Amino acid sequence: MTFWQPELERYPGPRYKAIAAAVAEDISGGTLQPGDRLPTHRQLAEALGVTVGTVTRGYAEAERQGLVGGRVGSGTYVLGDGDGHRVPFGIPAEAPTDGDVNFGLALPVPARRESMLADALRRLADDPAALHDTLSYQPEAGLRRHRDTLRDWLADWGVALAGDEVLLTLGGLHAVHLALQVLARPGETVATEALTYPGLIAAARQQHLDLQPVALDDEGMIPSALARLCEQRAVRAVYCVPNQNNPTTACMSEERRRELAAVARRYGVFFIEDEVHLVDGSERPPNLVDLAPERVLYVTSCSKILAGGLRVGILRAPGHLVRPLEDALRSHCWMAPPLNAELACRWITSGLAREIADWQRRAIGERQALAADRLAGHTFRAQPYGFNLWLHLPEPWRAGSFVTACASEGVHVKSGEPFAVGHQPVPEAIRLALSAPASLDDVRRGLDVVRGLLEHGPRPPSTL
Ligand SMILES: Cc1ncc(COP(=O)(O)O)c(C=O)c1O
Known part of the structure; x- marks a missing residue:
């Protein structure tokens, strides 16, 4: 791979998030391949005109999203399916950044x-x-x-x-x-x-x-x-x-x-x-x-x-x-x-278990109703009391770039990739785990980002 140098201006939000978003987009576009070594923090900072700390945070965010991994003393590498993982799926080692909305993991509704x-x-x-x-x-x-x-x-x-x-x-x-x-x-x-x-x-x-x-x-x-x-x-x-x-x-x-x-x-x-x-x-x-x-x-x-x-x-x-x-x-x-x-x-x-279940059912029902309202006019499937919502993306969106665009605005969603068996074609759709965000307000904020992206469409491709 030649020296990897993303165009940060293409991504909204803070610079470190732009670095992580660029890593994600370049993996889904094939510019970055599993096993590729990313530039050192210092090299990339100099090339992009940002501080070393910004690159460190950017790589840490990409690691949190399961896109790259570090090997002590030998740099940061792109993860891939070399060891059997198509797309990483798991609990990130790092806590999500404050203010982010996590629709990524199907967790119970947070309660005390x-x-x-x-x-x-x-x-x-x-x-x-x-x-x-x-x-x-x-x-x-x-x-x-x-x-x-x-x-x-x-x-x-x-x-x-x-x-x-x-x-x-x-x-x-x-x-x-x-x-x-x-x-x-x-x-x-x-x-x-x-x-x-x-x-x-x-x-x-x-x-x-x-x-x-x-x-x-x-x-x-x-x-x-x-x-x-x-x-x-x-x-x-x-x-x-x-x-x-x-x-x-x-x-x-x-x-x-x-x-x-x-x-x-x-x-x-x-x-x-x-x-x-x-x-x-x-x-x-x-x-x-x-x-x-x-x-x-x-x-x-x-x-x-x-x-x-x-x-x-x-x-x-x-x-x-x-x-x-x-x-x-x-x-x-x-x-x-x-x-x-x-x-x-x-x-x-x-x-207590029944009380928690009843409370959770009400909370999920409320979140699903909110999603049905916010995503009205788009194609999705969900059950009234289910944790998840499966949203079909309108053309020309593709699931990989939609996930990246959401992440660059602090909203974490999953494409169909980690769920796909073998080489089956994967629908251009994303899974929103409505149960996971901390509050109904966070769900609303996250859905507004999703709806905004659906309505504005993707940025034009920049690859030669
Ligand atoms: C369909 C399905 N089965 C099993 C599990 C895992 O359940 P547990 O956490 O009890 O291992 C999950 C977790 O998300 C799931 O979605």
Whole structure:
């Protein structure tokens, strides 16, 4: 690569943000390639006529967005898919810049959970028997009373599971990993919606599975496309998110679910049904696990309602798979920490979990209504109480440059890239996680930036 020298004037906002925006744009335009070394801070500062501190902040911002990485003593490098990542997806090491609006990560609506945790810990401190339980090794699937409490809690959400089939895991993603591990061996085929949760893509890669995309429409996975794949290959497992596909927010109708259950039975494949984004039972068609319990492993967690840091996940499997799952759990971590499940269960039995869920539902409903108003006239899909909104971009916008343009105005959104399986074409659309920003005002501010960009269109390209 020749000396990289961006034209900062092309980007609005502070100079350091312009540097990060230029890195992002040049990666999506191909000028910067994975592994390229960026100029040193001093070289770039001299070339651009800015201070070294500005370049340092600019590179730090690009690193926070997962675009570049530093190697001690050897400079700053462009990250890419060399080590298996198409586009970085994860929690940035650095806190977002003050004043930025984060629509990037599907986090629960911020609430004062700290005081609730403090209260639960104080009560636990006065309960020697429970303290003893949390300090002891327990059966792989978790303490019986924790499993029962979580099973009853799920029943309140309209998910009826038998207690013996429920295992506690280190969050929903861990449950997905375990399910994949017992269903498929390295090299074997697992199918999923062509746009899917990036954690599943990462898990399949870690386990060296052959992950195959299945076409999706407004209702998610298309059964005839899955059946075709099953004709062509020995599909060991199918992962899908019937309620609120991530990122497209598509929800399956009852008919669609019945068709998929029929495909599962016809080809003898197991489904991993992911419902980490729990939806009130009164509002949705039956789960796949209700329709074909002998073929479905069901995954959920406390992350999106209570707190992601608790890492309390729930995996339900048909009876004959429980033993292999317990073996897998033991080999990973013996069991999920009982302390975390104890805290989650205390929030549940005290009624606090329901209060948080109801409050969050109202807050999300308000945010979705605001988005529907602010984005009126544009094409998007969202569920009234869903975390995300999937916004189709009008021409000539492309998703990569839209993400960059938003970032240069301090608004963080995701394109479809991290969700795409294989070389499937990725729609020119972005995912807005409406739940993540700190306040309704931040949501409003972020939506106004998004709407402004939609209406003004992109800057003309500057490449020769
Ligand atoms: C569809 C889906 N499944 C699983 C997870 C991970 O859940 P957990 O934090 O409990 O591991 C997420 C998190 O965003 C998700 O969107």
